[in-house]
Amino acid sequence: MERARPTTIADVAQHAGVSQASVSRVLNGKASVDPRIVEVVTASIAALGYTPSTAARSLVSGRNNTVAMIVPDLENPLFQGILKGLSRAAALDGYRVLVADTAEIVADEEVIAIEARHRTDAIVLCAPRMPEKKLRDVLSRVAPAVVVNRPIDETGTPVVGVDYVRGIRDLVEHLAGLGHTRLVYLAGPAPSASNRERERGLAEILAARPDLTITTIATGSALDDGYRATAEVIDAVRGEVGATAVLAFNDLVALGLMRGLSEHGVSVPGEVSVAGFDDVPLASFSSPPLTSMSVPRSEIGEQVWQRLRALIAGAAVDHAVLYSPRLEARESTGPVDRA
Amino acid sequence: MERARPTTIADVAQHAGVSQASVSRVLNGKASVDPRIVEVVTASIAALGYTPSTAARSLVSGRNNTVAMIVPDLENPLFQGILKGLSRAAALDGYRVLVADTAEIVADEEVIAIEARHRTDAIVLCAPRMPEKKLRDVLSRVAPAVVVNRPIDETGTPVVGVDYVRGIRDLVEHLAGLGHTRLVYLAGPAPSASNRERERGLAEILAARPDLTITTIATGSALDDGYRATAEVIDAVRGEVGATAVLAFNDLVALGLMRGLSEHGVSVPGEVSVAGFDDVPLASFSSPPLTSMSVPRSEIGEQVWQRLRALIAGAAVDHAVLYSPRLEARESTGPVDRA
């Protein structure tokens, strides 16, 4: 079965009895073309079912109307939401999104980013664990690019992200307002920029409120990581530490922990309050519903697109945008029980 | 700020003092090239930081090493898993994947698919609600393509999917084995092919087991849809129907329902058993953990890639692959309470 030669602009020109240039003109609505030619060309295009070759267009224009998004793990709800927002916003401008999942392998991020950039007009980089030095180096080679969820100064690269420092502080305030003073923080991956941000927020509030105490337990970013921390958390709650509330790195960790606590008969929020971060879709559907910090995932994706579009057009880059997470107080956190 | 002209194969050739053809040869490892030339060209490439233009390559080869995946909603866990599997498998062969989210707008699927196909070498179509007639039409225009999760015969298009008919039957058997005979089915979107498959499975088992009764309640495919069905379900459980178990279209619907039941003080599985479908990552972390039918999302993605690769290579298409979901019996389903 021979693969048919696709119809080209030349076929259309011949069919319409005009020059390729004219076809090209009506195709792009450029210059002024005789209405009659427009008509006949349009008819020929329809008759032949012609669609222009993107490859040829790219070659001559240097553009391919595509952007790439590099993520460590497509199964992370945060990146999914951003991808969705980006994809839909870009589509409105005729752009498509190429995804590249680095499978959490930091060492591969550089080549993947460069390769992806090469097929596209710009990239958005979600690389929370890439060392800063390397990040700067990569950015200088893949520009234009937008970075998500990590600070990066003096590089001319727009950043769109979440104000984790402030978010975690607000969350601690919420807990403190409920009377909790002995907290546990389930830390995310140590190399993660957003984890460092959260820890910075924690340090700030600790400095401001000497009445608080925060015990850190290293975990990760997934459901299992929270689940596995169960014993340690129970120890902190029932042992000398006497913790009454837990802040998890994100909702997945929080939900994993809640599962573990439930299995051990630890009541939430009766015996210990639990709060997450990100407000994933399922957060409000857990039992009890999880208190979390809501971040506008889709909107971040849209903002990323605005920046990318500006960069592609050669426009000036906007300043970084940081979204302040909004507290979603639900039933997994409650007043400290002073029985 | 002038955008610098990218370095081309001509620059490399000049720098190395050889012809473009030679550079092209070492680039592609084609034919045999003098080791000394290989060396000097390699050096020049490195020195100039040259990377070949994908657009030019595409134009001449007719390929662009990219495939597209069309999905109704990127936030659906099922598609996310498939996308992840596809993306990682394709990457191993040097292919990237373009995503196109149709925002659940069935009317747009056709143009999006055709446009996406035009930028890529093949597409994978997840369009559960597209009318079959339209689907056939689209497939004939975008080939090569792979269809996910819906049957489609005599079209030469490979299908990779889940055996919903069998899955739902197995689930009913599980419930029946626990003594449930009066069941409720929370139906998904009516136009959804996979919902029709489930209903077919239900009809089959109903024919085989006259002792069973299944009441259908129309819902949807999201968390809220399940949540909103709460009242109707409670009615079916406590009213004349006397249902003792609920099968939801998918896990999201099941989890939404469980939230509603919990708010109304209906015990699961004490008063009513609840089962989902898909086994999303969070299913085992709900309270109680949700009984579900597990489907190998990533593996489906990998299989899709195998098919796509074969099609792109012009090889024969494999037969349809249907994965049989595996029962994950958890605590949301229990023996019927004959108090």
Place this chain on the structure above:
DNA sequence: CTGTTAGCGCTTTCAC
């Protein structure tokens, strides 16, 4: 084994 040459399909001056 290497260089020259002719396109791939399209846009875009440049004449007419």
Place this chain on the structure above:
DNA sequence: GTGAAAGCGCTAACAG
């Protein structure tokens, strides 16, 4: 207002 012709960067004959 329209057509002819020159490339965009690369690969693949074809000579040498």
